[in-house]
Amino acid sequence: MTTAPHGTDRERLEDVTHVLHGPEGSGGWRNLLYVLYVVGLLTGIYGFTVLRGVVVVLDLPARGWGLGVTDRVGALVLVSLVVLVVALVVLAHLAGRRRGPITPALPWLDHVATAPVDRALVLRDAWLLPATGTVAGCTLVGTVLGAAVWGGGAAGPAAALVGLGAGAAGSLALVLAWLAGQLVADPVAAVRPVAAVRRTLRPGAALRALGIEGLRTHSARSSRLGGAALAGDPRAARLEAAAPVRRGRHLALRSRGPVRTLVSRTGLTGQDLLTGRGGVLLRGAGGGAALGAVAGGAARNVVPAALAALALHVGTGLLSEGLRLQGDTLGSPRLLGGSVTREALAHGVLPFLALLVVGLPAAVALALPASAAEGLVAALALVGVGVVVLAGQWLAAFRVRPPTLVFVAESGPALLVAWLLLPLVLSASAGAAVTRLVQVAPGAPVAGAWAAAVAAVPWLLARRSLRRAAGAHRD
Structure with a gap:
């Protein structure tokens, strides 16, 4: 006892x-x-x-x-x-x-x-x-x-x-x-x-x-x-904090060619409401509506445009799991063949289309009551910002090692935070710039040309980031 x-x-x-x-x-x-x-x-x-x-x-x-x-x-x-x-x-x-x-x-x-x-x-x-x-x-x-x-x-x-x-x-x-x-x-x-x-x-x-x-x-x-x-690994934190996928587990992925198979694979990576497709709808519609309101208003309202670009960046990021998975497996052989650039473009098709389908009607609906020209300006602004946001997703997915200065005791933490927030800052600043240009440019063709020119700069950085990440995996 x-x-x-x-x-x-x-x-x-x-x-x-x-x-x-x-x-x-x-x-x-x-x-x-x-x-x-x-x-x-x-x-x-x-x-x-x-x-x-x-x-x-x-x-x-x-x-x-x-x-x-x-x-x-x-x-x-x-x-x-x-x-x-x-x-x-x-x-x-x-x-x-x-x-x-x-x-x-x-x-x-x-x-x-x-x-x-x-x-x-x-x-x-x-x-x-x-x-x-x-x-x-x-x-x-x-x-x-x-x-x-x-x-x-x-x-x-x-x-x-x-x-x-x-x-x-x-x-x-x-x-x-x-x-x-x-x-x-x-x-x-x-x-x-x-x-x-x-x-x-x-x-x-x-x-x-x-x-x-x-x-x-x-x-x-x-x-x-x-x-x-x-x-300083947001990818590991995101995978740990994300809720497990419980829906669509019975769906099978069939071969439809290199590009369409990757697009279909991206469509199967959604999460539950508020963190997946529901979050895409909420943030995409909210960001598109904000851009439409700004495009139909005064040209000086770049701060709301930056916030709208941030909302679109976060919403698009919920559908960019394919890009992040590619960033994790850049060193492995391409099972479907082709280059890493084509695979990255295929993974970006669905996020960009979702951005257009959800955000474009909201942007045009907010700007169209002013005039038909304002509605066209809002549509151009959303397309330009969407291109910039997708480039920001590339920067976030294809990261290499942080700069060595982040390991300095005095300035390291601040530099590490700035390095991690670079895609968000790029999307916000370039989104505000695109919105401002399509507002002040005389006529839709000139506005579209200026928006394309501004959107090309983030894409040069995104392509450079992909090449560096692919080279680092080969080393």
């Missing part, structure tokens, strides 16, 4: 923590407080100053705009913030199914969480640390935004209170939805989304419902995502 160990669960857990980390504990809370301290300093000094300066320069009261709750523009901004928070909560729930907030180290799960100790106590710090950091950080950012609007004279003191409340409530809903996503994906808990949300209102019960296998899966995925971030 065996006797149970002496002491309560809390005391036994404290003994384990003392053995593993010493009398000072793991240091997780100290690290979190230091991070929040640094974030508070940066947002309070630089963030508030810059945002207040932007509000002052805009001088909204002089334009007849007010951001108060009773003002028309203020009410629109408030509704937009609510919609943004709801969208972020939904995305947090979807992200929690792949990588939830509770990801303790694998040895802790194998040797401590499996012991006869209350699961809520074992996972308490693993839950409270990310939850506290998220709530405190988002509340701080929301408060600074509201205070900047108040300090810039665009609204009264209520703006700071609204920012505080929106940051606190939104971040709390965010972390609960994140935890609910992990509960839904856990094979032991196996609850529906609505039941998972209800269970997260009692975090102790939610922690006890999590099984070891699900926790190990999320913890291992978190480690791999961290390794991809440290290595």
Whole structure:
């Protein structure tokens, strides 16, 4: 007959923590407080100053705009913030199914969480640390935004209170939805989304419902995502974070020649709603509508054009898995024959056609009420931006090793981020340039020629990137 160990669960857990980390504990809370301290300093000094300066320069009261709750523009901004928070909560729930907030180290799960100790106590710090950091950080950012609007004279003191409340409530809903996503994906808990949300209102019960296998899966995925971030490998992070393809598994790929077979293969790489074909529809239609509105308006509105190009880049990227797979296998023999350039062009057919089918009607519909000429300008702008965006997908798929300067301690991280964001920056800047040129050029033929000239520059960079990547694989 065996006797149970002496002491309560809390005391036994404290003994384990003392053995593993010493009398000072793991240091997780100290690290979190230091991070929040640094974030508070940066947002309070630089963030508030810059945002207040932007509000002052805009001088909204002089334009007849007010951001108060009773003002028309203020009410629109408030509704937009609510919609943004709801969208972020939904995305947090979807992200929690792949990588939830509770990801303790694998040895802790194998040797401590499996012991006869209350699961809520074992996972308490693993839950409270990310939850506290998220709530405190988002509340701080929301408060600074509201205070900047108040300090810039665009609204009264209520703006700071609204920012505080929106940051606190939104971040709390965010972390609960994140935890609910992990509960839904856990094979032991196996609850529906609505039941998972209800269970997260009692975090102790939610922690006890999590099984070891699900926790190990999320913890291992978190480690791999961290390794991809440290290595600067967005491809590995994307493959790890992407949801598995569950639809169309019964479809068979038949040979239709080198080009049509690759086009068909690209059509089978879509993901689920919000991350695959649904995301293409949403971002493509939104980007096309934005470009149509800009093309039919004033020529100086290049910032919305850049944002529209970014939306089109992200939407097209969801259908560019074939390009990324080709970038991973450039060193292997071409099974269908032909050159790497022809294969890359074949993988780009479907993303470009999807961009035209989804974005072109939206762009023309927004610009056509002004005049038929504006509708033609919007169509030319979308085609030109689509060509640039596809070139950006080539740059993102056919990367070689980053420049050696990224390994310099002082400037390395900033250069690495700039190197990773180059395709996005190229799509945004070239998209704005194409839109501006087709607006100011006299007549459709001249506008089309200028747009083609601007789009040719990113394609030269894209072709150079493909050649370098293919040469690096051969070396």
